[in-house]
Each structure stands twice: as C-alpha cells, then as structure tokens.
Amino acid sequence: xxxxxxxxxxxxxxxxxxxxxxxxxxxxxxxxxxxxxxxxxxxxxxxxxxx
Numbered sequence: 001x002x003x004x005x006x007x008x009x010x011x012x013x014x015x016x017x018x019x020x021x022x023x024x025x026x027x028x029x030x031x032x033x034x035x036x037x038x039x040x041x042x043x044x045x046x047x048x049x050x051x
Contacts, residue, residue, distance in 0.1 A: 007031055 022029050
C-alpha cells in the first residue's frame with residue numbers, strides 16, 4: 001500500500017483496532033514517531049561526610 005504510514009507494522013492488533021475506531025468516529029488520526037527511551041543514570045550514593 002502506498003499510503004501506509006511508517007511504523008504501522010509495529011502496532012498490536014488492539015492498537016490497529018483503536019485507530020480504526022477513532023477514524024470511524026471522524027477523528028483525524030496521525031501516527032507519531034516513538035521517542036527514544038530515556039537514559040537512566042544510576043544514582044551514586046555517597047557516605048556521610050566526615051570533618
């Protein structure tokens with residue numbers, strides 16, 4: 001299909017059905033790019049300060 005949006009192959013059957021229902025209800029549906037997951041920086045715990 002020439003007008004198939006990129007990324008639609010990655011959607012679950014439930015997500016595809018939800019898009020179909022929104023379109024049938026008259027909503028304009030636009031697929032957005034999935035953002036990269038956030039980078040998790042480990043928390044460095046420091047021991048108590050000794051003076």
